Amino acid sequence: MTQESREGAAQPLGIAMIGYAFMGKAHSNAWRNVASYFDVPAFEQKVLVGRDPAGVADAARKYGWAETATDWREVLTRDDIHVVDICAPGWLHAEIATAALEAGKHVLLEKPLANTLAEAEAMTAAARQARARGVHSMVGFNYRRVPALALARELIAEGRLGSIRQVRASYLQDWLADESAPMTWRLKKETAGSGALGDIASHAVDQVLFLLADQVTEVSGRLQTFTHQRPGTSGLEDVTVDDAAWATLSLASGAIASVEASRVATGRKNALEIEVYGSKGTLTFNLENLNELRFLDATAPAREQGFRRILVNEPEHPYLAAWWPQGHIIGWEHTFTHQIRDFLTAIATGTPPSPSFEDGLTVQRILAAVEESAASKSSAVPLNGTAAVVPPAPSEGA
Incomplete structure (x- = not known):
């Protein structure tokens, strides 16, 4: 069913979500709560999809989904499904997202876009073709919806920092610091694509692009695996992705960004x-x-300079008008609610949502250049034709 015929019938958007683990839980929480705080188009949490019938049924009951399915392909044939939210592991992204777009379903897809650059390019082409038919797609870089980072983007765009010279973006975790931590799909290249690079450095790279609305022209990088084997179901198994990643990004504006990620x-x-x-x-x-x-406002007299803390919870701050009275903070899970709000609003208005698959491809090209630089021990890999990421307009809250 096309968007026009759906609206003509005043039918709520039917939502299907594929995957119910970590990200599925976070996205489900957002779907459950978004209409309680923001004015969004009517929708229904129709179906949750997972391979294990008992597991998906239990998750659906807890997370508010009306029914379950174990075959995502069958779900895509349903006329009452208009949006597909993909929270499945990376090796499934390309197949599911492409099929959903071809079936005329709007797609929200967790980052990174794909496991390989070739997959990302094919998916972006499919998204572009679908967009011409009024079918929208968005990549889930949820940290764009942190109110403090949305405010930072606004301040930079207003010129409050002047000419940007350098950026440091690091994303550090320690859930793999213990060498006895067990093997998971995230530690295998064939299922995860990469390690810390795709998992969390992708967020750091996206923030550089989001905050500065700039273009990366050159990349140098290094990857490191510290623990090469981890206990699996049948003894020790080889880790085939990176534990940590470093990159230096040259930007078209002349600024330099350093990126570091570690698990x-x-x-x-x-x-x-x-x-x-x-x-x-x-x-x-x-x-x-x-x-x-x-x-820090460096235009103030020297005797008055110093970092000041902005508690980002005023109604004037991005997204905050919909939540609590000032002084009452929000949390990590709210970024997903803001993401769903923006996605639904874009569908309702016919406005291409951001970040687009093109934006996801831009990040993917940068990650691929980091891998190329690391593998060849090259000091720099040029990026030609990488489009700048254009941030969405500032949100007014509700």
């Missing part, structure tokens, strides 16, 4: 830290203090 940084739980240095000021952010942004 073995002992003591760091979920530390996405961003520092943006400009000629007139500096901004810093740490995801472990999600509601805070620190700002």
Whole structure:
């Protein structure tokens, strides 16, 4: 059913979600709550899809889905399904997303876009063709919806930092610091595509592009695996992806960004830290203090300069008008609610949502260049024709 015929029949959007583990739980929470706080088009949590009948049934009961299915292909044939939210592992992204778009379903897809650059390019072509038919798609880089980072983007766009000179973006975790931590699909190249690089460095790279609306022209990188084998179901198994990644990004504006990601940084739980240095000021952010942004105004007299803490929970801040009275903070899970809100609003207005599959492809090209540089021990890999990521318009909240 086309968007026009659906609207003509005043039928709520039917939502199907594929995958119900970590990201499935986070997305389900957002679907359950978004209409309670934001004005969004009517929708129904129709069906949750998973391979294990008992597991998916239990998840559907807890997460508010009306029914379950074990075959995503059958779900795509249903006329009452208009949106497919893909929370499956990376090796399934290309097949499911392409099929959903071809079936005329709007697609929300968890990052990274794909496991390989070739898959990402094919998916972006499919998204472009679908868009011409009024079918929308978006990549789930949820940290664009952190109010403090959305505010940082606004301040940078307003020129409050002057000319941006350098950016430091690091994403550090420690869930693999223990060498006895068991093998998972995230540690195998054939299922995960890459390790810390695709898993969390993708977020850091996307933030550089989101905050600066700039273009990466050159990349140098290094990857490292510290623990080469981990206990699996039949003894020790080889780890075939990176534990940590480093990259230097040259930007078209002349700014330089350094990116670091690790899943073995002992003591760091979920530390996405961003520092943006400009000629007139500096901004810093740490995801472990999600509601805070620190700002230094270098145009003030020297005796008054110093970082000041902005508690980002005023109604004037992005997304916050829909939530609690000022002084009452929000959390990590709210970024997914904001993401669903923006996606549904884009569908309703016919506005291409952001980040698009093209934006996801841009990140994928940068990650591929990091891998190329690391493998060849090249000092720099040029990026030609990589489109700049254009951030969405600032949100007014509800």
